[in-house]
Amino acid sequence: MGDTSVRCIVWFGEPTNSEITRLAQAGWHTRVADASAQRGGVGIRRGDTVVAMADLRQANAETLRGMARLMADHPRLAWLALLSADTVVQAPEVERIVRASLDFFTAPIDLQRLVDTLGTLAGDIAMPVSHSDVPGITGSSAAMMAVVASLRKYAPVDLPVLITGETGTGKEVAARALHKLSPRSDRPFAAINCGALPANLVQSELFGHERGAFTGANARRVGHFEAAAGGTVFLDEVGDLPPDAQISLLRLLQEGTLERVGSTQSIKLDVRVLAATHVDLEKAVAQGRFREDLYYRLNVLRLRMPALRERADDVLQLAQIFLDAFRKQHDCHARTFSPLARKALRDFAWPGNVRELLNRVQRAAVVAEGAQISVADLDLQEAIATRSGHSSLGLTRTSAERDAVVACLRETRFNISECARRLKVSRVTIYRLCKKHQLVLEDMH
Numbered sequence: 194m195g196d197t198s199v200r201c202i203v204w205f206g207e208p209t210n211s212e213i214t215r216l217a218q219a220g221w222h223t224r225v226a227d228a229s230a231q232r233g234g235v236g237i238r239r240g241d242t243v244v245a246m247a248d249l250r251q252a253n254a255e256t257l258r259g260m261a262r263l264m265a266d267h268p269r270l271a272w273l274a275l276l277s278a279d280t281v282v283q284a285p286e287v288e289r290i291v292r293a294s295l296d297f298f299t300a301p302i303d304l305q306r307l308v309d310t311l312g313t314l315a316g317d318i319a320m321p322v323s324h325s326d327v328p329g330i331t332g333s334s335a336a337m338m339a340v341v342a343s344l345r346k347y348a349p350v351d352l353p354v355l356i357t358g359e360t361g362t363g364k365e366v367a368a369r370a371l372h373k374l375s376p377r378s379d380r381p382f383a384a385i386n387c388g389a390l391p392a393n394l395v396q397s398e399l400f401g402h403e404r405g406a407f408t409g410a411n412a413r414r415v416g417h418f419e420a421a422a423g424g425t426v427f428l429d430e431v432g433d434l435p436p437d438a439q440i441s442l443l444r445l446l447q448e449g450t451l452e453r454v455g456s457t458q459s460i461k462l463d464v465r466v467l468a469a470t471h472v473d474l475e476k477a478v479a480q481g482r483f484r485e486d487l488y489y490r491l492n493v494l495r496l497r498m499p500a501l502r503e504r505a506d507d508v509l510q511l512a513q514i515f516l517d518a519f520r521k522q523h524d525c526h527a528r529t530f531s532p533l534a535r536k537a538l539r540d541f542a543w544p545g546n547v548r549e550l551l552n553r554v555q556r557a558a559v560v561a562e563g564a565q566i567s568v569a570d571l572d573l574q575e576a577i578a579t580r581s582g583h584s585s586l587g588l589t590r591t592s593a594e595r596d597a598v599v600a601c602l603r604e605t606r607f608n609i610s611e612c613a614r615r616l617k618v619s620r621v622t623i624y625r626l627c628k629k630h631q632l633v634l635e636d637m638h
C-alpha cells in the first residue's frame with residue numbers, strides 16, 4: 194500500500210497562508226472547496242486520504258450548505274471543525290457540523306495538535322479489506338488471510354469440511370462462503386443447529402418421515418437434507434447429534450443414501466456436508482459420545498476459525514463495518530470511534546468473538562451522543578482499566594478526561610455552567626481542564 198496516496202484536506206472556508214504552509218509541510222494538500230460548485234465538485238478520488246475541514250470561523254450560509262451537501266454525499270468522510278470565539282455554535286446548521294466532527298479546534302488554532310490529529314486520522318481510516326470473491330469474510334490479519342486461502346482451496350472440492358472455533362468466530366459465515374464459492378452455489382444451502390433440535394425429532398427433521406411413522410405424523414415430510422438436494426447442508430454443533438442420527442448421517446456420507454423415518458426405502462441424495470463444533474470433538478470421541486467412524490468422515494478437510502483476540506488487526510475494520518451497516522438502517526450520530534475506544538477495542542479479549550463485537554457496536558451506536566463512540570458507549574471501561582499497565586495509566590486517564598470534557602461540551606452546546614454541573618465540578622475546573630487539554634473556548638459559552 195505504502196504512502197503514495199494523496200493526503201488532502203477539503204477546506205470549507207478560508208485557510209490562512211500559514212495554515213496551508215504548515216499543513217503542506219506535514220504532507221497535506223489543502224483544496225479549498227468551492228461551496229457553490231455542483232454535487233461532487235470537490236473531486237474526491239478513490240484512494241486519496243481525505244479529511245474535510247469545516248472552517249466555521251467566518252462561514253456563510255452558502256459554505257454551510259456546501260458542507261451539508263458533502264456530508265450527505267460522503268457519509269464516511271472524517272470532519273474536523275475550526276471555531277472562533279464568535280461562532281454561534283447553537284445555530285442548528287453549525288451545531289450539526291460540530292456534532293458530526295471528530296474533533297474541533299478553537300481560535301487561535303493549535304496547528305501542531307491539528308497536524309497530529311490529521312496524522313492519526315490518516316492512519317486510522319484504512320478502508321476495510323473485503324475479499325471480493327469470498328462473501329461475508331472481512332479481515333486482513335494473517336490469521337484471516339490463512340482462512341481465506343483455505344476457503345478458496347476447499348470450496349471446489351466436494352468433500353466434507355469440519356469447521357472448528359469458539360462461539361461467534363464466524364463458522365457459519367465460513368460455511369456460507371464455502372457454498373457460495375463452490376459449483377453448488379445456485380443450489381440450496383441449509384444451516385441446521387443440531388443442538389437446537391428436540392432430541393425426539395432430530396431424525397425426522399433431518400431425514401424426513403413417512404405418514405404415520407409416529408404419533409402426530411399426519412403427512413409425509415421431507416427432511417432438511419432432501420430439501421437441500423444438490424446443495425450444501427451445514428450442521429452446526431454436530432457434536433450434539435444423538436446416536437441414531439449419527440448412524441444415519443454416517444450412512445449418508447458413506448453411501449449417499451438416506452431413509453425417511455417410518456420407511457425402509459433408500460433414497461439416493463447428493464449433498465455436500467459441512468459441520469461445525471465449538472466443543473472438542475476428539476474428546477467427545479474419546480468419551481464415547483461421538484462415533485469415531487463419523488468423526489473421520491466429517492474431518493476430511495479441517496478449517497479453524499481464529500478467535501477475535503488472535504486477529505486484533507481486524508477488530509477496528511470489523512467494528513467500522515458494523516457501525517456503517519447500522520448507520521445505513523438507523524438514524525445515529527456516531528460515525529467512528531474515539532482514540533481511547535479504539536485502544537479498548539484492540540485490547541479487549543472478546544470472549545464472544547465477532548458476535549459480541551457486533552452486539553457491542555450496535556448498542557454503542559444507539560447510546561452514543563456525538564460523532565465518536567466512546568469507551569463508555571462500548572461499556573469497555575474495564576478493558577482499559579485492567580489492560581493498561583501502571584506506566585500508561587496516567588496517559589489513559591488524561592485521554593479519558595479529555596474525551597469526557599469534549600463530549601460534555603458538545604452535549605451542552607458549549608455551555609460551561611451546564612457542563613460544570615453535569616461533570617460535578619466547578620466552572621473554574623472546566624476552564625482549567627480546557628486549558629490543560631488545549632480546548633480554547635474563550636467567550637463561547
Ligand SMILES: Nc1ncnc2c1ncn2[C@@H]1O[C@H](COP(=O)(O)OP(=O)(O)OP(=O)(O)O)[C@@H](O)[C@H]1O
Pocket residue numbers: 329330331332358359360361362363364365366367429471511547548551
Ligand atoms: N469475518 C466476518 N466478517 C463479517 N461478519 C462476521 C465475520 N465473522 C462473523 N461475522 C458475524 O458475526 C456473527 C457470528 O457469526 P457466526 O454465526 O458465523 O458464528 P459461529 O462461529 O457460527 O457462532 P456459533 O458457534 O455460536 O454458532 C454473525 O452475525 C456474522 O455475520
